[in-house]
Amino acid sequence: MDATTRTTPGATTGATRGGPAVHAVGLTKRYGSTTAVDDLHLRVPAGEVFGFLGPNGAGKSTTIRLLLGLARPSAGSARVFGVDAADVERAHRLLAHVPADVALWPHLTGAEVLHLLAATGPGTDTAYRDELVERFALDPGKPARTYSTGNRQKVALIAAFATRAPLLVLDEPTSGLDPLMEREFRRAVAQARQRGQAVFLSSHQLAEVEAVCDRVGILRAGRLVEVASVADLRSLHRTEVSASYTGAAPRLSGLAGVEAVETTAPGRVRFTLTGPPGAALASLAAADVTALAVREPSLEEIFLDYYGEGGSGEQVRP
Amino acid sequence: MTGLAWRQVRRGALLVVLLAAGVPALIATTHGRVFADPADVAGLRAIAADPAIRTLFGEPLALADPGGFAVWRSGTVTAVLVGVWAALTTTRTTRGQEEPGRWTALLAGPVSLRGTTARHLGVLALLSVLAGAATAAALVLAGTDPAGAAVHGAGTGLLGLFATAVAAGTSQLFTTRAAASGAAVAVLGAGLLVRMVGDGVGELSWLRWTSPFGWVQLSRPYAGDRAGPLLLLVAVTAVLAAAALVAAGHRDVGEGLLAHRSHRPAQRGLLGSVEAFALRRCLRPVAGWSTGVGAYYLLLGLTAVSVTGFLAGNAGVADMAGRTGFTGLDRVEGFTAAVFTLLAVPVGAFAAARLAAFAAAESDRRLVLLAAAPLTRLRLLGAEVAATTAGALVLTAVAALATWVGVAAAGGGLALTDALRGTFNTLPVTLLCLGVAVLAAGAGLPAVTALGCLPGAGGFLLQVLADSVDAPAGVRGLSPVSHLAPVPLRGVDWTAALVMTALAVLLALAGAAVHRRRDLRC
The missing domain is CATH 3.30.70 (Alpha-Beta Plaits)
Structure with a gap:
């Protein structure tokens, strides 16, 4: 059987699985004396588009690594629809991931990478994938080594959006995209939400988060300092x-x-x-x-403005 | 920038300089003992004069001289070591840095691509000069004639320079480090083969004038000390290096002079699972290593009949050969058994290199997309180990086939089953290499290739050194290679084979266990 034709019921049953899409309890990651993620409590229900904000070095990517089981927590736990993140064989059937800095096998063409990811991933809707290739204007016949940063990102985005996994974990997925592609990205997120897929979107682009997210969490120096709806976030402006x-x-x-x-x-x-x-x-x-x-002030300025006074007293890391 | 280049090469350089300088000097010091008995000397001369041995070791120029003896015994090995190291280090520090884009930030500074390449080549050239100088100095310290030591040291160093220039050239031609390395090593291999044919076949001895290995030999260290061939090597090296630098000034960063197809239809074969994908990535390396291993064992097969026929007719010489480290060479089975034990060196290196590629995929984050798929860590690592094991089995079979074809072509008799038994007898050492490499990659250690080569190449070197200096049996016994029975001359030492295989499995299991628990670096 051609593995790429497999599809999973995915999102439709997401809500009936064992728990929220993402559930972190006391999640902590220490590297020596540095605490990258500090006692993080977070709950993202199935079907929600959740923005994960924070300046560089705040611990966003580390949190995602813990969520994907690429790193082990020093304390606490992370669960994906009730499945321990460390049980990657089960947890990863329920999610698709786009890393912050996409690296591909240089000899494979875009089409071959998409084929490989569909064959090894949680099940792919190949018709929708072909549509996404058109929409993101990707030339899938070129070897990955000739792709720009943005094109590599498109390959990973297409592969992730084409799955029917009930959770998409996207780590700064639009940093290399031009404004047209950024618009396609927002459309794809909206369509994922319509299908009932939850999206965990790490970003430091406030406009993007405002446009697509239901709720946002703000991470600073490894600690979750705020979880609010986007309407509440606007009031911070x-x-x-x-x-x-x-x-x-x-x-x-x-x-x-x-x-x-x-x-x-x-x-x-x-x-x-x-x-x-x-x-x-x-x-x-x-x-x-x-x-x-x-x-409009930058996100960084809002952070400083809002948390610099009356907050925990810590400075935002550069 | 020169500091950056130096940081990337210093460890390997230290090891290569120590070996290139240490091995000949150690052998020179054993000369007095080997030459104490006139009967032994006559035997050694007879062996060295045999065309097959000449093919492997080169022309015996001055066996009576400690330096000449050392050059004959170790010259080819050290030249190949320095050459291959220089070539691979050059592609690693130039194309290998440019390919993943690490030079982009560097090249945004005031130094051009040509300037960056030139600075790296300068550091690499210095290391070859250092290796040559150390070789000469060690031979002088070992008490050999300074003029001969200088010529041999110069030859060794120049061969390193030649290899660096060739690799600098292939790094301009090809866009990937693998292709650049393969092409550079192929040029060196062709040069060595031409030298071997020139030495083995009297009528073709002029061929040596077309090979850098031939020029080094024609400089006749300790037997006339001629500078002419070395000057020729200098000139060719200079032309190659200049051409590489000119090419570096005429191409775009990240591109090669050889145009590659920018567009091709998808080839979906072997992309259906992580195991199939591991196999797909293994195919090209297996083809490359098979070519090298096959050519070498074909050559040995072709020479086997001549060597063994000669030794069978000279009982005294055969007996003497036994005492200088060549045992049971008067039968094809004995000769092939002796050369088969070397097989664990290249096949073990292949296994280590594959696991190093797996570790590289993790550190440059290619692995993330697969690690985010519903695949356990054990499957990710296991797929690589399975594909690598399959590749090692292919290489082991290729060596047996090539030897069998070579012996048959030369009119000798070696059963294919005996050849296969002989090569597969080395599998436990290959598996040890794989086991160590799995542990290194599993634990996320640097230098996976070097660690994985320890049981095979390291063991072989230890054995040679131990034999050369008459070290206690315990030292020699540390080498896994020393526990291989001479198959097909004798039967397999099943105890040793099983113990080594079990140890290999334990190492791999430990690697898998560490890999499962640790944080990935991507």
Whole structure:
């Protein structure tokens, strides 16, 4: 039998399996005196798209290695639909993975890699795979050694999305993709969600996470510091607004969502805005605004802004 | 950048320099003992003059001289050692770094691809010079004629330089390290074969002028000390190195001069399971190693009749041969038994290299996609071990077939079953190599190839050294090769074979157990 034609019921039965898609209890990984992952408790239900955020070195990839059984936890446990992550033969029938930095066998063509991964993986929908090859504009006839970073990533993404595994574990899967492919990626995630597949998406791209995730967890220095819905995450956003005006200074202090008002020069004001901008814009309009600049802070800035004060007191690692 | 190159080669370099310098010097010191008895001397001269022995060891130029004796006994081995090491180290540090993209960041700096290549070649050239200088110095310290020592040292070092230049060239031609290494080793192998034919067949002795190994021999260390052939070697090496550097300036990073097909239809054979895939990756290496092993044993088969016929007619010489380390050589079975015991060296190295490739797939993260599939660690490792074992069995059978064909072509009589018994007798040592390599790869240790070669190549070297210096039997007994019975001359030593096989299985099981528990590096 051609192994690539195998399909598994996969997602449809995901919810009926032994537990949540991902369940970490007290998950800890120490390398000598360094603690990469520290007492992580996490529960991702079947069918949810979960964003796993954090700056570089926060422990995202280590957590995924523990989840995949590539590394053994120093303490605690990780389970995939109730199956111990260390039992890879059973746990990996329920998941597909895209690593952060995809390395392929240089002599195999893209098509051959896809064939191998379908034959060894948890079951593949070959018709959907062929559709994904078209959508991601992959040339599958080229040897992997000639692929760019983005093309190698596409091969792994196509292989993972084409499975019907009820959990997709994606580690920074779009870092090498161009904006068009990034859009295809978001579509593929949405389709996976429609099929009931859970997606565990590690990223440090806030826009991507906002676009596709139901909930996010924020990891810092190996500790999970926040698990929130994306709506809650949006409320963390503080947009920085700068305006130049010719009229009287706008009255901004006290308006809802406006903070840190600062006059940077005569006729110039800067403030942060959270939530609906209507009141602030009305106030600015009265001041005859001549220029307006709105800058969304980077994820890093949000981390610093939100956790630097009143948090655990630790600094975000560079 | 030269520091980077040095860091990658220093350990292997130390070992090669020690062996290249130590082995001839040790043999030179045994000269007085071997030459104490005039009857022995006559016997040795008779053996050395035999065309078949000339084929293997080269022309005996100055056996009466301690240095000349050492050159005859060890010159070919050390030249091959230095040459192959220099070639493989060159492809490893140049194409082997460029292929996975490790040079990209390096080349973003002010130094060009040509400059980077030149700096690496400089370090590698220095090491060959060092090996040659150490060889000469050790031979002088062993009390041989300084002029002869200088010529032999220069020849050894120059052969290393030649190999580096050839490998630098193949690294420009091919996009992969494997292809570059294979081509460079093939050039050296062809050169050695040409030298062997030139030495073995009187009418073709001019052929030696077409081979770098021939030039080294024609420099006649301790027997005239001629610089001409060495200057020819210098000139050819310089031309090759210059061509490689010119080529490096005219190609794109990551590409080779030989165009490769950028597009091809999918070949889906042997991609259906992790075991099949391991076998698929094994096919090319098995074909390459089979060619080398087959050619070598074909040559030995062809010479077997001549050597044994000569020894059978000279009982005294045969007796003497027994005392200088060649036992039972007056029958084809005895001669082939002696050369079959060497088989564990290349086949063990093949096994070690395959497990090293498995370890490399882990460290450069190719293994992640398979490790994320529903496959236990045991299956991932087991697939590799199974494919490697199958490859080793093929190589072992190829050696027997090649020897059988060679003996038959030369008009001798060796049953194919005897040839097969002889080569498969070495399997326990090959399995020991595999066992050590599995343990090394399973535990995530560096230098899997070197560790896996210890029972085979290491054991063989230990035995040669122990024989050369009359070391106590216990030292010789440490070598697994010393426990192989001379099959087909005599029967298999089943006790030793079973003990070694059991030990190999235990090592592999230990490797699998460690591999199952540890964190993968990908």
